[in-house]
Every structure is written in C-alpha cells, then in structure tokens.
Amino acid sequence: DIQMTQSPSTLSASVGDRVTITCRASDSISVWLAWYQQKPGKAPKLLISKASTLESGVPSRFSGSGSGTEFTLTISSLQPDDFATYFCQQYNGYSWTFGQGTKVEIK
Amino acid sequence: QLQLQESGPGLVKPSETLTLTCPVSGGSISSGTYYWGWVRQPPGKGLEWIGSVYYTGSAYYNPSLKSRVTMSVDTSKNQFSLKLSSVSVADTAVYHCASSIAVTGTGGYWGQGTLVTVSS
Numbered sequence: 001d002i003q004m005t006q007s008p009s010t011l012s013a014s015v016g017d018r019v020t021i022t023c024r025a026s027d028s029i030s031v032w033l034a035w036y037q038q039k040p041g042k043a044p045k046l047l048i049s050k051a052s053t054l055e056s057g058v059p060s061r062f063s064g065s066g067s068g069t070e071f072t073l074t075i076s077s078l079q080p081d082d083f084a085t086y087f088c089q090q091y092n093g094y095s096w097t098f099g100q101g102t103k104v105e106i107k
Numbered sequence: 108q109l110q111l112q113e114s115g116p117g118l119v120k121p122s123e124t125l126t127l128t129c130p131v132s133g134g135s136i137s138s139g140t141y142y143w144g145w146v147r148q149p150p151g152k153g154l155e156w157i158g159s160v161y162y163t164g165s166a167y168y169n170p171s172l173k174s175r176v177t178m179s180v181d182t183s184k185n186q187f188s189l190k191l192s193s194v195s196v197a198d199t200a201v202y203h204c205a206s207s208i209a210v211t212g213t214g215g216y217w218g219q220g221t222l223v224t225v226s227s
Contacts, residue, residue, distance in 0.1 A: 001170070034208055034215060036217075041219060043111075043203075043216075043218055043219040043220070044203070044205075044217045046208070046214075046215030046216075049208050049212045049214075049215060050212055053212050055215075087153075089154075091207060091208050093142060093159075093207060094142040094144070094159035094161070094167040095156070095159070095167060096144065096146070096156040096159070096207075097156060098146075098153060098154035098155070098156070099153070100153040101153060101154070
C-alpha cells in the first residue's frame with residue numbers, strides 16, 4: 001500500500017506570508033495527488049487535483065506542483081480565510097490514501 | 108455540484124454494527140463518473156480510507172477493515188451505504204462520505220462528516 005507523509009503537521013504564519021506544505025508518497029503515484037482545505041465542522045474542499053490543476057473558483061494564490069513521489073502545495077500570500085487544515089490525497093480511482101494534515105495557524 | 112450528507116446514529120454499542128447512509132443530491136449516483144467512498148478520522152488522528160463502491164455494486168475495501176466492512180449502492184434512492192460490524196471503541200471517529208476524483212479532474216465531493224461514538 002502507498003503511504004503518504006505530509007509535513008509540517010502545524011505551521012504558524014502571518015497574513016501575507018508565503019506558505020509551503022509537502023507531501024511525499026512511498027512509491028510513485030504519477031500525478032494522482034489532490035489537495036484539500038478543511039475547516040472545523042465543514043466538508044473538505046477540493047483545491048487542486050492531478051497535482052497542479054486548480055479547481056474552478058479556487059483563488060490563484062493556491063498552486064500545486066510535483067510528480068512521482070514529491071508534491072507541494074503553495075499559498076503565495078496567506079489570507080485570513082486560509083487559516084485551516086490542509087491535507088493531501090493520493091487517488092487511483094477507488095483507492096485513496098491521505099497525508100496526516102497540516103494545520104495552518106495564525107502566528 | 109454534488110452534495111453529500113452522512114446519515115446515521117451517533118452512538119453504537121460495542122460488538123454491534125455501525126450503519127451509515129449517504130444520499131447524493133445534484134446528480135445521479137449511476138452516472139458512472141465516480142466511485143463513492145467512506146473515510147474516517149478518529150479523534151486526534153489522520154484520515155483513513157475505509158472503502159469505495161461503484162454504482163454497479165463493485166466494492167473495494169481497505170485491507171485492514173475488509174473483514175468487517177460492507178458497502179452498497181441503492182440507485183433508486185440515489186444513495187450509498189456503509190456497514191461496519193463488530194465495532195469497538197477504536198472505531199469511534201468522524202465518518203465522511205465522499206466521491207472520487209475523475210481523470211478529468213471533476214469530483215472530490217465530501218460530506219461534512221458525522222461523529223460516531225462507540226460506547227456502552
């Protein structure tokens with residue numbers, strides 16, 4: 001089974017900061033990697049699919065990169081609405097594995 | 108835009124069977140575009156994929172839970188379901204239903220989750 005290792009688990013940052021979150025796969029997953037944003041009590045929101053494809057309506061300050069085993073989510077300029085938990089997901093149709101999540105907190 | 112919402116009891120006794128349902132609105136579960144899955148998150152822990160089911164009824168389970176999990180689809184009601192048998196305290200978690208992400212990039216719809224507590 002493919003394992004996903006996400007880091008850091010917590011990140012303290014200020015509005016306007018550039019933020020980077022990393023996900024590593026235990027084996028190559030090509031580009032089948034998604035990033036989600038989750039706020040307490042709400043459904044996770046898909047931000048990026050296929051490693052770098054921004055979903056419709058997601059602000060352009062979010063970007064994703066990588067392929068194979070190394071992936072990155074970048075927020076170019078952190079906004080107040082961005083303080084949340086982010087997690088990565090590898091997907092190949094019916095089988096999914098998740099990173100442990102990164103909580104982005106206000107510094 | 109699909110909407111998913113988990114439904115079921117919030118409290119289950121040890122050794123009993125946990126049953127959750129996920130009605131899908133805004134589209135047909137029979138479209139064939141997505142797999143329909145269940146994911147759980149125990150308190151303070153990460154997300155765990157439980158399994159996925161296709162509208163035909165074909166199901167795929169996490170090997171660690173396979174012996175206790177059954178998933179099904181009811182196309183007439185546009186919903187899918189999870190049954191987890193012989194539950195223990197370790198099965199206490201927030202349970203989410205979700206759709207897969209298609210090759211085209213659509214999908215990734217989730218319910219907000221429902222807390223299921225296993226306790227006598």
